[in-house]
Amino acid sequence: MPALPAGEMTVLGLPAMWVAAALLLLTYAAVVSEKINRAVVAMLGATLTIVLGILSQEQAVEGVDFNTIGLLTGMMIIVAVSRRSGMFEYLAIRSAKLVKANPAAIMAMLQIVTAVMSAFLDNVTAVLLVVPVTLLICERLAVKPYPMLVALVFAANIGGTATLVGDPPNILIGSRVGISFSEFIINLGPVVVVIQLVACLLFHLLWGRRLSTTMRARAQVMAFRERSAIVDPGLLIQSLAVLALVVAGFVLAPELDLEPATVALFGAALLLLMSCLRRTADAQTRSVSQSLEAVEWITIFFFIGLFIIVAGVESTGLLDLLAEELLAFTEGDLRITALAILWASAILSMLVDNIPFVATMIPIIEEMAPTFGGEDRLMPLWWALSLGACLGGNGTIIGASANLAVAGLAERAGIRFLFLQYAKVAVPMMLLTVAIAMAYVELRFL
């Protein structure tokens, strides 16, 4: 434990505050550069925080938000098991057939499906489940997949904004501040619906209405037998039951005095248990290994490392100083502070990964509680941070993990996903969505 007050700590003869800040900035830079895997960067930054004496190992472990880690891991396992039923392909094909395989309408339908899925699963998972079937449908319709993919990226980031579990920034905010699943939906759901509908309309005007195909190609898609996509009906029933139970658990978590991580991990354990029943020990081991392999350990270790780095910066008192500076800039006005956070989050999330940004902003906002008269008065700031960080990520290919995942997948499929080409469409659309969010924050919370 440091014996000196936070601001007076030194590391290697230098003020600890600046060493910790340098570590955080280096981590940001390394993550943005993408030269080194982000999990490695975060692990290195976290261990250096301990090696340099900014935090002890015990303090570092305390800095990790295991509610976020448990929630992410639990949901990843649930998706890994349930996707084997074929339910997500069924959903995408059914949506395409519902609109008679009309390309423009498919584009709108798949955006809605992705947005809804993204509200209950993390964004990357949602797009990775929908994009392969989308590419297959585009191939059969002989339409360019690029417009659909960009629209899906937007839908994933917009839909994820609506719930506690939909987007990593929300998981971070909800877990640290104790905002429930229901509170997220009640407070952000309405504006997310409006923004998604506006996005659907804009994508239709921009690209959708020009997508055309032949009747023969449409007939090919209409010939898809979506029922055959369900390869394991038993698993489908189990998955739907567990997903319903988990969503109910999220909604009732505050009344049951449970954390979302417990709900997600319980659901994951239940689904794994059901997949083990009536199987030999070897088959159980194979099935469980397969499910656990699907956990994105890179994301999990990235979060763990990041929590420790931010805890290190927080322990030095630097974030208190930044909070004071932000308050001085906004003259302690809640409205100006909320709008500044919304726009700063949106612009910065467009340029840097929104996860480290939000992880850094949370303690800064917490420091503002005394100025605004208590923690309850901070709620508009949390909604502003969530909306800004989640929607801002749409602006560039590097703005959010879902964008990078789709861009990477598209490149491998031979679809060019260029930074400027994407930004030309995405930046104005992102700014419009944030403007809608600004109006909403002003009207609803200020």
Next chain:
Amino acid sequence: MTCRTIMNPDPPVLLATETVGEALNRLLTRRYLALPVVDDDRRYIGLFAKSRLFGLMLPSIVALEDMLPKIAHLTDLAYLSDDLDDLRERFARFRDRPVAKYADPEAPTLRPESPLMEAILLVFRTRNFVPVVEPQSRRLVGVVSTWDILAKLQPER
């Protein structure tokens, strides 16, 4: 003992300029599982395997699965109702393209100096044959197949 001792130094090859259709004929008539693709100077380009032809019949996203996270793999294709005519039509789009475009440059290769056990391990893992390539010139100097290795196990006469 090295690969040079056990390899077949004169294996059948496909020329880069040959078409996918010609490659299919070669594979079908001799029942080869795969053939190495080389340019006019016998520089190795990659391996054209029977499985690659199958890949061309499938939606292109399936052919990319090796490069995608598991969560992005299609669970099944039972919902597609394609028949043989559809497959023939799809194959017709590739038939006249040069085979070099579809050769896999990432397929494992051996060097002439690779030890025997490395060769056996690769042949075992690929369940096929492995091209032997000169590291400097990238020239194909032979292939090592299960048959080459098994033949060497026979007592010498």
